[in-house]
Amino acid sequence: DVKVTQSSRYLVKRTGEKVFLECVQDMDHENMFWYRQDPGLGLRLIYFSYDVKMKEKGDIPEGYSVSREKKERFSLILESASTNQTSMYLCASSLGRSGYTFGSGTRLTVV
Amino acid sequence: DQQVKQNSPSLSVQEGRISILNCDYTNSMFDYFLWYKKYPAEGPTFLISISSIKDKNEDGRFTVFLNKSAKHLSLHIVPSQPGDSAVYFCAASSYAYSGAGSYQLTFGKGTKLSVIP
Numbered sequence: 001d002v003k004v005t006q007s008s009r010y011l012v013k014r015t016g017e018k019v020f021l022e023c024v025q026d027m028d029h030e031n032m033f034w035y036r037q038d039p040g041l042g043l044r045l046i047y048f049s050y051d052v053k054m055k056e057k058g059d060i061p062e063g064y065s066v067s068r069e070k071k072e073r074f075s076l077i078l079e080s081a082s083t084n085q086t087s088m089y090l091c092a093s094s095l096g097r098s099g100y101t102f103g104s105g106t107r108l109t110v111v
Numbered sequence: 112d113q114q115v116k117q118n119s120p121s122l123s124v125q126e127g128r129i130s131i132l133n134c135d136y137t138n139s140m141f142d143y144f145l146w147y148k149k150y151p152a153e154g155p156t157f158l159i160s161i162s163s164i165k166d167k168n169e170d171g172r173f174t175v176f177l178n179k180s181a182k183h184l185s186l187h188i189v190p191s192q193p194g195d196s197a198v199y200f201c202a203a204s205s206y207a208y209s210g211a212g213s214y215q216l217t218f219g220k221g222t223k224l225s226v227i228p
Contacts, residue, residue, distance in 0.1 A: 004154070033215075040120070042220030043155075043200060058215075090154055099145050100216060102154030 003027070006091050006103035013110050019078040021106050023091030029101075031094045032074035034058075034066065036087040037105075043090065049074055081110045114138045115203050117219035125227050130188040132222050134201030137182065141203040145216065146175060146186050149198045158199075159186070191226045198223045 007022035025032065033048040035058075045058030047066040055066050063085060067075045074093075078085055086109050092100035116135045124130045134144075142163040147155035161168040161175045161184065168175050174187045188195055201219040 009152075035218075040220065042117075043218040045215065048215060092154075099157045099160060100147075100155075102147075102156070104154045105152065107152070 004091055004093050004101050004103040006089075006106050008106050009104065011106060011108045013078075013081050013108065015082060015110055017078075017081045017110075019081045019108070019110075021076040021078075021089055021091075021108070023074045023076070023103055024072050025074075025093040025101070026072065027093070027095070027101075028071065029093035029095045030071075032068065033092045033094075033100065034064075034074065034076045035090045035092065036060070037090055038087050046076065078108075081108075083110050086110045112137075113220075114141075115201055115217050115219040117199075117201055117222050119222050120220070121223040121225070123225045123227060124191045126193055127190045130186075130191045130195065130224055130226070132186040132188075132199050132201075132224065134184045134186075134219055135182060136184075136203055138203070138205065138217075139182070140205040141217075143204045144175070144177060144184050145202045145204075146173075147200040147202060147218075148195075149200065149221070155200055188224075191224075193226050193228050196224055196226045 004025045013019050031050050034046040035043045044060050049055045049068040065077045089106045091103040094100045145160040146158040148158045149155040159170050159173050161177050177184045198221045200221045202216040
């Protein structure tokens with residue numbers, strides 16, 4: 001089974017901090033994605049990547065950046081955390097057009 | 112502009128009865144549809160999918176129906192069990208998008224299913 005691992009389940013950060021969320025997948029998937037989930041808003045795509053060093057903006061990229069230096073690792077960076085970035089962050093990977101495999105999520109609270 | 116809509120935020124069903132979760136889409140280029148299930152504090156897990164060349168796909172207690180002319184799909188769970196209580200997300204993708212866009216899934220906002228024992 002494909003495993004997608006997110007480095008932290010829960011994080012608490014201060015406003016203005018730079019925050020790194022890490023995601024690693026172990027099945028050589030080409031595509032990786034970062035979503036955030038908020039009540040009443042569903043899953044919203046922040047960024048995705050279809051190859052090493054490649055990245056594409058999703059629907060809500062503002063305030064975020066990403067890094068994909070290796071195929072198995074996709075990092076989400078909050079340049080200067082704000083309280084409106086408090087959310088559940090979900091990483092996913094996929095091979096071609098197959099369905100996604102999601103990680104367990106990181107619950108980020110910005111205070 | 113929401114391309115995948117799940118108009119019922121929540122649904123309650125008695126154990127043993129049928130649960131029907133609905134999903135509508137507006138983009139006629141969508142050709143592959145999936146349902147995901149999500150428990151609190153966990154990532155979504157894949158449940159069932161359907162290609163636009165089919166109108167029905169079954170997997171055990173779960174059946175997905177696709178009505179292309181109405182741009183509507185539904186997920187039927189029979190019989191419903193308390194362990195089915197979760198948030199269900201409908202998702203869609205399209206071959207028509209170029210390059211990396213074709214790998215992207217567009218999700219609905221989810222329906223919270225509660226199965227009452």
